[in-house]
Amino acid sequence: MTKKGSDAIIERFRSITENTHEYAKSLQGKGRLLAGYMCTHVPEEILYAAGITPVRILSAHESQAMTRSYIHETYCSFSHDCAYQGLQKNYDYLDLIVHSSSCIHMAEAFNVWVRFAGFQHKSFLITYPHIIHTKHASGIMVESYGEFKRFIEEFVKKPITDEDIERAIKVYNHTRRLLKRLWEYLRHDHSPITGSEVAAVTLAAQVMEKQECNQLLELLIERLEAEPGKEPSGVRLMVTGGACDDLRIFDLIENLNYNTNLIFMDSCTAARYFWFEVPEDRPDKFEAIAEGYISRIPCPAKDNVPGTGEKKRFRFIRQFIEDYKPDGVVFLYQRFCSPQSMDIVALKPIIDMLGIPWTELELDTTVPITQFGTQLEALVEIIKRVAP
């Protein structure tokens, strides 16, 4: 049966997440240059301004042992999997690989690509602050963006103008606004789109050509506006944690033996990717980009306010809880991701204080469906007893 309405569009987004290479190669077939990126601190706008499509490197969730002889086993499975994609030559079609000083784990994955996967002469590492809230972070970001721009100009053999960058900023901001509108549906009961569908769309946006992505998002929102809510309201679960590009976990959360709704995902593969905007029409484009990226929901590895030691991400999480009203919280993070576990230890008392039950799931290469299912159902049972 042919799917109609929003389902067909959601299907398209999902199919892009499942066939990233096919999709990216089709762009290349249309003459686009492609740059892979491994961390969302890479200012995609600068690549886009040069006519390059940024494509996020995603993992494949295959069991493998190959990367154990390149990266220490106590690095997260996401970094191992991304390194594996390089070693397997799955992304050989990329014209470039770009990274910004990130968490150590993803930096190692990038190193493997550069060192052992044939990207030595087509790679760039952007110097980027490790603490995003220092007063001087913007200054060094602006300088680094300048170096990056010069590299890209040499690569594409043409200058990148301020107009090019402004255009890119606007295209990307449009994507961010559209994604936010989509996520807005999850705030309310009887959403016309499910949380796992939103997760798939958000993930697809990270590999898509942004104009195409925007057109599809506009169409999706238009259709959703005309559709009734598709799901009965159930227990509202919010996810907070680290990178997770395995959509099966989000499907699982919404397919338990209880009626549940996934209503928010705070991670760099979901909300942290787009929950900010770059100021438009500023005279200094790099200052604008820096300001925008600094205003993001911080990555736990970079989150420490000098003077107080505050974790700014917690402010966002409190706000999301207030806006999205979860009944339960799922801490979902990559095994061995130490910054996450250091945040969770401080976050739990806050969630406890708010009277919200939580559970903790540690991700590895594959998802232990039964085990996670049991844990999640136990959480729902706790909530059902707790909730009035």
Add this chain to the structure above:
Amino acid sequence: MSYTLKAWKDFKNYQTTRYRNYAYASEGLRCMGSTWSVLAPLKGLGDDVYILGGEPHAASTAGTFPEEAREDISAAEIAGLGFHSCSYLKLFVGEVIRDKMGITDGTIKEGYPRPDLIWTTHLCNLHSKWYQEVSRRLGGVPLYPIDMIGGGDAEKDPKIVKYVCDQMEEGIDWLQRVTGREFSDESFIKAARNEIKVLVLWGNICALNMRAPAPLDERRLIALFPPAMVDRTTDEAVRLYEALFDEVKNMVATGQSVVPYQRFRIVYFGLAHTYGHPEIARILRDAGAEIVASVYTFGTAGNFRGFVNGKWSWEPIDPAWVDELDLSSRREALSALAKIVLGWPTWQGVRSYWALEQMARAMVAEFNADGLLLAPTRTCETDFRNGYIAMQRIFKNEIPTVEYDTETVDVRKMDIPGSKRKTELFVHLMEAHKKRGR
């Protein structure tokens, strides 16, 4: 005959006195943080500033009180800290949770001494997050983390040096605000010169191990660099390292060593596991195999010539260079400090595989090594496992190389039988290599 170091006792006393001063100070300022930070700005606040550094304190607590260390780690895990997190961090936070502090003289102070402020570094993923947790548990201690975008020749990148200097300059204003004290540039500059001098002197002492026999072994190196970590800003620290430098120079001149039998010379990348697990050190010693160069003991609080024309060198910096440094203003002193700290060898490889590889290559050549021992630490988030696995791929066909996981502080994570077997294999590899005439 084995040489006995004269400076040994003074070094131990210096370290213990610093900890006692922090633990029992009835007035003055208690400052906590990674001592893998620039320390001199703290001394601009006065002479009554007592420093407790996370890494050296955790390491020495583990060495002095192994049972307590286990309890500390366990307490931290029960409180929710991750099983895979840095064991130094967990030990340190565990003391806060258990409300007691161990001191290297073997005493334990009941009642954790709350710091007045935290002044620290953010380099690896956990560096400043460590102190966020301490601050939280102690009810919100003011915390100033400095972002060190270290690695890969960073000290020669003007934008990074400026970024670090700007943060420190801002940090000095913050120090004045949170303490209500006036900052003395004179005291700061004096402390800055001392800090740089100690780092350079330690580099000189380590570089003497290029000679055969190497005057110092890993066990002595590990025990001799903590004063430079604990507090390297004092006149006393400079005097200690000047005296040690003279003593070790004399050892070289007279062909003496703390371990004269050195059949094999080892270059070591790891975090002192032979110190934490003496049974492994014994395997090496029985075979006449000595660690003569190690990135941890050399490069955590020591400076060398580093990258010159794109090539790393472990040759020392002339100590006289420090005396001639222009530190006439606050900014000059901050800039000199930023450059020296960003030039620490242990930071070079944090995010730059090429720097790590070059340092290893230079160490093998300059210290005339027979083998390369790679010992990534299981819970070290960054500095002592990052890039190590890939290094084995690169060096295994060039020099006898083994790699195995280690853990110095959290004994649960150390595979002793496996590590012993690999250490024996390493000795056999070096032996076979030597027999083949290298």
